Amino acid sequence: MSDYPLPVSHVIDQSTPASERSTLLEKLHGWVVTVDHKRLGILYILYSTFFLLVAGAEALMIRVQLAYPHAHVLSAQVYNRFFTMHGTTMVFLVGMPFLFGFANYIVPLQIGARDMAFPRLNAFSFWMTAFGGFLLYYSFLGGAGLYGVGNAPDVGWFAYAPLTSRSFSPGHATDYWALALIVSGFGTLGTAINIVATIISMRCKGMTLMRMPLFAWLLLVVSMLTLVTITPLTAAQFMLLIDRYLGGHFFDTQAGGSSLIWIHFFWIFGHPEVYVLVLPAFAIANEIIPVFCRKAIFGYPAMVAASVAIMFVSLSVWAHHMFTVGMTSVSNAFFTLSTMLVGVPTGIKIFNWIATLWGGRIRFTTPMLFCIGFLFQFLIAGLTGIMLSVSPWDWQLHNSYFVIAHFHYVLVGAIVFCIFAGIYYWYPKATGRLMNETLGKWHFWLFAIGFHITFDTMHFLGLMGMPRSIYTYQPDRGWNLLNLVVSIGGFIQGIAVLIFVYNFIVSYRRGAVAGDDPWDAWTLEWTTSSPPPVYNFEEEPEVHSRRPLWDLKHPDDPDWEYES
Amino acid sequence: MSLMPVSHPARTVEWHLPSKRRVGMTALIAGESAIFTIFVVAYVFYMGKSLTGPTPAQVLEVPILATICLLSSSLTIWRAEKAIEDDRMGSFTVWLGATIALAAVFLASTALEWKKLIYQDGLTVSTNLFGTTFYSLVGLHATHVVVGLFLLTSVFTFSLFGWVDSRQSERFGVIALYWHFVDAVWIVVFTVVYLIGR
Numbered sequence: 001m002s003d004y005p006l007p008v009s010h011v012i013d014q015s016t017p018a019s020e021r022s023t024l025l026e027k028l029h030g031w032v033v034t035v036d037h038k039r040l041g042i043l044y045i046l047y048s049t050f051f052l053l054v055a056g057a058e059a060l061m062i063r064v065q066l067a068y069p070h071a072h073v074l075s076a077q078v079y080n081r082f083f084t085m086h087g088t089t090m091v092f093l094v095g096m097p098f099l100f101g102f103a104n105y106i107v108p109l110q111i112g113a114r115d116m117a118f119p120r121l122n123a124f125s126f127w128m129t130a131f132g133g134f135l136l137y138y139s140f141l142g143g144a145g146l147y148g149v150g151n152a153p154d155v156g157w158f159a160y161a162p163l164t165s166r167s168f169s170p171g172h173a174t175d176y177w178a179l180a181l182i183v184s185g186f187g188t189l190g191t192a193i194n195i196v197a198t199i200i201s202m203r204c205k206g207m208t209l210m211r212m213p214l215f216a217w218l219l220l221v222v223s224m225l226t227l228v229t230i231t232p233l234t235a236a237q238f239m240l241l242i243d244r245y246l247g248g249h250f251f252d253t254q255a256g257g258s259s260l261i262w263i264h265f266f267w268i269f270g271h272p273e274v275y276v277l278v279l280p281a282f283a284i285a286n287e288i289i290p291v292f293c294r295k296a297i298f299g300y301p302a303m304v305a306a307s308v309a310i311m312f313v314s315l316s317v318w319a320h321h322m323f324t325v326g327m328t329s330v331s332n333a334f335f336t337l338s339t340m341l342v343g344v345p346t347g348i349k350i351f352n353w354i355a356t357l358w359g360g361r362i363r364f365t366t367p368m369l370f371c372i373g374f375l376f377q378f379l380i381a382g383l384t385g386i387m388l389s390v391s392p393w394d395w396q397l398h399n400s401y402f403v404i405a406h407f408h409y410v411l412v413g414a415i416v417f418c419i420f421a422g423i424y425y426w427y428p429k430a431t432g433r434l435m436n437e438t439l440g441k442w443h444f445w446l447f448a449i450g451f452h453i454t455f456d457t458m459h460f461l462g463l464m465g466m467p468r469s470i471y472t473y474q475p476d477r478g479w480n481l482l483n484l485v486v487s488i489g490g491f492i493q494g495i496a497v498l499i500f501v502y503n504f505i506v507s508y509r510r511g512a513v514a515g516d517d518p519w520d521a522w523t524l525e526w527t528t529s530s531p532p533p534v535y536n537f538e539e540e541p542e543v544h545s546r547r548p549l550w551d552l553k554h555p556d557d558p559d560w561e562y563e564s
Numbered sequence: 565m566s567l568m569p570v571s572h573p574a575r576t577v578e579w580h581l582p583s584k585r586r587v588g589m590t591a592l593i594a595g596e597s598a599i600f601t602i603f604v605v606a607y608v609f610y611m612g613k614s615l616t617g618p619t620p621a622q623v624l625e626v627p628i629l630a631t632i633c634l635l636s637s638s639l640t641i642w643r644a645e646k647a648i649e650d651d652r653m654g655s656f657t658v659w660l661g662a663t664i665a666l667a668a669v670f671l672a673s674t675a676l677e678w679k680k681l682i683y684q685d686g687l688t689v690s691t692n693l694f695g696t697t698f699y700s701l702v703g704l705h706a707t708h709v710v711v712g713l714f715l716l717t718s719v720f721t722f723s724l725f726g727w728v729d730s731r732q733s734e735r736f737g738v739i740a741l742y743w744h745f746v747d748a749v750w751i752v753v754f755t756v757v758y759l760i761g762r
Contacts (some may be wrong), residue, residue, distance in 0.1 A: 037658070066596030090651075117584040117587075117588060118584070118588060121588075189592075189595050192591065192595070193588050193592055193595070194588070195586045196587060196588070196591045197587040197588040198584070200580070200581065200582055200584075200587045201581045201582055201583065201584035201587050202584065203581060205579045206579070223591075224591075224594070227591055227594045227595040227598070228594060228595065228597075228598040229598075230595075231595045231596070231598035231599045231602075232598050232599070232602045234599060235598070235599045235602035235603055236602060238700070239603075239606065242689065242696065242700055243696075246689045246690060247689060248689050248690060248696035248700070249690070249692065249693050249696045250606060250610075250697070250700075255615055255692065255693060256610070256613045256614060256615045256692075256693050257693060257696075258609070258610075261606065265602060265606075266735040268602075337688065436581055453732075463613065558752060
């Protein structure tokens with residue numbers, strides 16, 4: 001099988017002689033003007049890691065304030081700003097850029113392309129996203145506005161009307177919030193268009209849709225979902241700005257407008273957004289679990305079908321965020337049932353991952369540990385989700401810490417765990433060095449223990465009636481001990497993340513040299529050198545099965561003999 | 565592309581993928597459709613809910629000429645697409661010019677309509693819910709017409725200098741796709757605002 005045109009055996013020498021080495025300034029300039037999908041992917045990851053630390057610090061400040069009753073660490077106003085910024089940052093400046101960073105870096109390599117479909121649009125999208133993030137944070141300095149009141153936005157990440165109207169949110173804080181999300185929304189839209197076009201039109205020879213790695217498949221699904229998810233938010237933000245600047249009445253209840261329609265518009269964006277964030281997490285797990293079980297993924301077609309089903313069903317569940325606004329019982333029943341329906345394709349996925357683990361020779365490396373944590377926590381998150389989808393149950397627990405615990409189980413327990421898994425898995429590809437395994441295990445165990453101390457306990461606080469978004473509470477409610485426990489867990493997670501950041505930085509210089517294929521994996525990105533050359537593939541690869549690198553390593557037993 | 569022989573059991577399939585530009589524009593149109601959907605939903609939701617006048621029935625006139633112009637511009641741009649594919653550049657320039665003229669008539673008609681609404685009827689964005697939803701929905705569409713007009717005028721200018729030929733037919737097809745979308749949206753906006761909402 002020596003004539004199989006897959007591996008890049010001889011790489012064009014691109015090193016420059018020492019006399020022509022560029023200065024630091026030239027190197028930085030190169031990163032700013034780059035249109036290379038790999039560099040943009042790294043920029044996305046660094047950008048979102050930065051904001052992960054910022055929003056994590058905000059969460060810790062919130063937890064310090066709530067650690068004991070009648071605390072005065074933060075004032076009520078500052079507390080409101082912190083939870084607004086924490087939520088907005090984590091969703092728009094951490095979650096999505098992380099996942100688009102992975103998509104940028106991995107998708108072209110996995111489908112055997114030399115770059116994204118539109119490299120300049122790609123750079124434009126990144127810088128729009130980055131500008132949106134810094135615009136949002138500039139509100140801390142510039143949000144006071146003409147009236148000298150207000151600061152960072154304090155309207156909550158869902159910014160319910162009429163709280164966002166001029167009379168209740170004077171100054172420019174809310175405008176910063178709306179404009180930042182419009183700007184970064186355009187960046188997101190550009191990236192989504194780019195990923196769809198890349199996956200549909202740039203696949204290498206032989207890579208039919210049903211031979212595409214599941215990571216690429218899920219990113220295709222996510223990007224199509226993003227197209228119709230982020231845009232309603234942009235539309236609603238435009239309406240908000242029309243209200244605030246041109247005297248419009250979209251959400252002005254005094255002129256016949258409706259605050260309810262904002263809630264609808266926001267969640268028409270907001271709930272599919274959860275799937276926009278979680279499907280790339282599934283995508284990462286789909287790559288890592290088979291490689292570290294030494295088995296092909298179980299039920300590939302079912303995984304694809306389940307992902308597409310989630311995409312469609314997720315568009316019709318938004319009002320389960322709104323059971324307490326007083327909808328008709330028909331609406332309540334519809335959204336209860338459609339929400340439960342999401343559990344079916346999601347359950348299929350969980351069973352497929354378990355079936356992949358079954359009988360595998362599992363290697364418990366750091367990426368795999370994070371994926372196993374993900375499986376366990378995502379299952380619990382799904383179960384509390386089913387509980388909350390039952391509208392009478394939701395009437396009891398809506399806006400309580402039970403809901404906070406549920407969605408942090410998804411956002412942290414599933415998504416952040418998979419993001420960490422993905423970083424440990426692809427770091428050697430991007431840098432040529434492995435991350436330190438001992439520090440990685442410390443990171444995993446501390447993070448998992450801290451996670452469970454925090455968010456398991458939060459469920460009980462919710463059941464005991466503690467509402468979200470309160471900045472302090474009375475000492476006689478019986479919440480004191482549990483709140484202290486939650487805060488301690490938060491700090492354990494903070495320490496774990498600092499270990500991760502230390503590992504991330506130090507391994508770049510001191511990590512073990514990885515080689516092209518450190519995990520003995522099967523997809524095309526591992527056929528390139530680490531880090532890959534700017535052109536990715538010297539010649540266009542050609543694939544005949546879902547695991548092209550397996551075929552290459554095992555010419556006596558290639559996959560294509562088993563796939564249709 | 566590969567120069568090396570493939571050892572796979574001889575099943576060398578033809579490998580054709582859709583044009584990335586067309587796919588990209590289709591994706592953009594999907595996203596834009598969602599934006600328009602939200603504005604249309606808001607318009608329909610607030611129909612007849614204004615607390616004060618003027619109402620649509622009092623002030624709106626059905627823009628028949630503008631609608632005919634905009635819809636027929638889809639036809640002329642289709643002729644231009646055919647012309648550039650067959651490398652008939654003179655014909656291309658004429659059909660493209662006709663498209664631009666029709667779009668300009670549409671925009672001028674909207675401008676006159678708004679002038680009348682603002683100065684005669686006193687309807688602005690802040691007057692009532694009708695004003696808010698009307699100007700934002702029709703204005704959103706008009707913004708798309710302006711963007712399209714800018715794209716078409718650029719191509720038209722290039723073609724006057726003779727810089728466009730059939731090699732650009734795929735790129736022009738992408739612009740035409742966008743233009744068809746803008747026209748199709750007008751059918752929805754027209755139906756909602758001028759037929760149902762009046």
